[in-house]
Amino acid sequence: MIRHLHLDNDNVPKIVILGPPASGKTTIAMWLCKHLNSNLLSMENLVLRQFSSMAAETRKHYQKTKTLPSRLLIQLIQERLAEEECVKRGWILDGIPETREQALMIQTLGITPRHVVVLSASDTVLIERNLGKRIDPQTGEIYHTTFDWPPETEVQNRLMVPEGISELETAQKLLEYHRNIVRILPSYPKILKVISADQPCMDVFYQALTYVQTNHRSNAPFTPRVLLCGPVGSGKSLQAALLAQKYGLVNVCCGQLLKGAVADKTKLGEIVQPFFEKKMAVPDSIIMKVLGQRLEQQDCVQKGWVLHGFPRDLDQAHILDTLGYNPN
Numbered sequence: 001m002i003r004h005l006h007l008d009n010d011n012v013p014k015i016v017i018l019g020p021p022a023s024g025k026t027t028i029a030m031w032l033c034k035h036l037n038s039n040l041l042s043m044e045n046l047v048l049r050q051f052s053s054m055a056a057e058t059r060k061h062y063q064k065t066k067t068l069p070s071r072l073l074i075q076l077i078q079e080r081l082a083e084e085e086c087v088k089r090g091w092i093l094d095g096i097p098e099t100r101e102q103a104l105m106i107q108t109l110g111i112t113p114r115h116v117v118v119l120s121a122s123d124t125v126l127i128e129r130n131l132g133k134r135i136d137p138q139t140g141e142i143y144h145t146t147f148d149w150p151p152e153t154e155v156q157n158r159l160m161v162p163e164g165i166s167e168l169e170t171a172q173k174l175l176e177y178h179r180n181i182v183r184i185l186p187s188y189p190k191i192l193k194v195i196s197a198d199q200p201c202m203d204v205f206y207q208a209l210t211y212v213q214t215n216h217r218s219n220a221p222f223t224p225r226v227l228l229c230g231p232v233g234s235g236k237s238l239q240a241a242l243l244a245q246k247y248g249l250v251n252v253c254c255g256q257l258l259k260g261a262v263a264d265k266t267k268l269g270e271i272v273q274p275f276f277e278k279k280m281a282v283p284d285s286i287i288m289k290v291l292g293q294r295l296e297q298q299d300c301v302q303k304g305w306v307l308h309g310f311p312r313d314l315d316q317a318h319i320l321d322t323l324g325y326n327p328n
């Protein structure tokens with residue numbers, strides 16, 4: 001546990017991107033990687049790494065057939081994930097696992113993604129799209145003759161037509177993908193998000209990014225402490241009432257609380273009353289006492305709260321913070 005806590009890496013990206021050929025897996029995985037400052041793991045870059053344990057022969061075999069035995073692939077992944085930069089900055093698996101066998105091997109090693117994104121589009125769109133795919137051999141960046149053409153002539157001139165993009169080859173790969181994917185997805189219940197790949201790359205990217213930045217809800221006990229902010233008339237009271245009703249929270253309106261204390265003639269209410277009569281602002285220290293008493297009560301502690309009408313300025317926000325009533 002101590003070692004795990006020292007690593008402090010529970011929230012680093014651990015993402016799997018799946019999808020049929022030409023759905024844009026590599027494109028999206030590379031963009032996510034840049035944006036999240038993480039590490040991209042694809043079959044291609046695992047094989048080409050200089051220091052991997054893989055024998056030169058196997059590398060040659062891969063370059064010819066573009067496939068690797070599952071056992072070897074998983075071994076390369078395991079080696080790579082143990083490296084410091086993957087431990088510290090997380091990882092994005094591009095198109096892996098390809099089969100149920102691989103999914104189970106990954107799971108057995110305790111490698112668990114936090115988010116799985118599945119891109120989907122119809123076969124006809126993908127076959128058509130794959131024909132326009134181009135690769136920059138220098139940077140590995142992926143372009144498209146219609147959808148993503150680089151502006152620089154220098155880059156344009158060095159783009160290469162990748163192998164295996166003909167209609168027939170893509171159709172064959174699609175067949176294989178469909179056969180495998182239905183047996184892979186059950187390994188990732190609850191962490192799966194299907195995104196339509198038949199929309200502009202940027203839209204696909206932002207949907208994927210939004211998803212991988214969400215935290216999954218755990219079943220551990222959780223007490224919501226909600227702070228509702230907004231200008232006068234924005235509907236704070238109404239939304240607070242709705243939230244309180246829906247999630248069983250205590251609705252704490254700072255103004256109501258002070259008025260209530262005065263009306264009930266509590267000790268603090270009596271201190272507040274003269275300020276009300278003179279229409280003067282109630283000092284922060286007094287407000288905080290009234291508020292603190294309410295937030296300490298058993299119902300607030302147990303059910304959680306939704307607070308509005310406070311803090312009104314930075315000082316009040318600091319007070320709330322220092323007294324330990326942190327919204328979560």
Ligand SMILES: Nc1ncnc2c1ncn2[C@@H]1O[C@H](COP(=O)(O)OP(=O)(O)O)[C@@H](O)[C@H]1O
Nearest residue numbers: 021022023024025026027133143144147200201
């Ligand atoms: N949403 C999209 N719309 C149009 N073209 C796309 C989209 N996503 C990717 N592409 C293009 O389609 C081709 C295949 O993308 P790629 O990322 O290599 O797919 P995969 O890794 O799934 O095989 C590339 O030329 C890429 O520029």
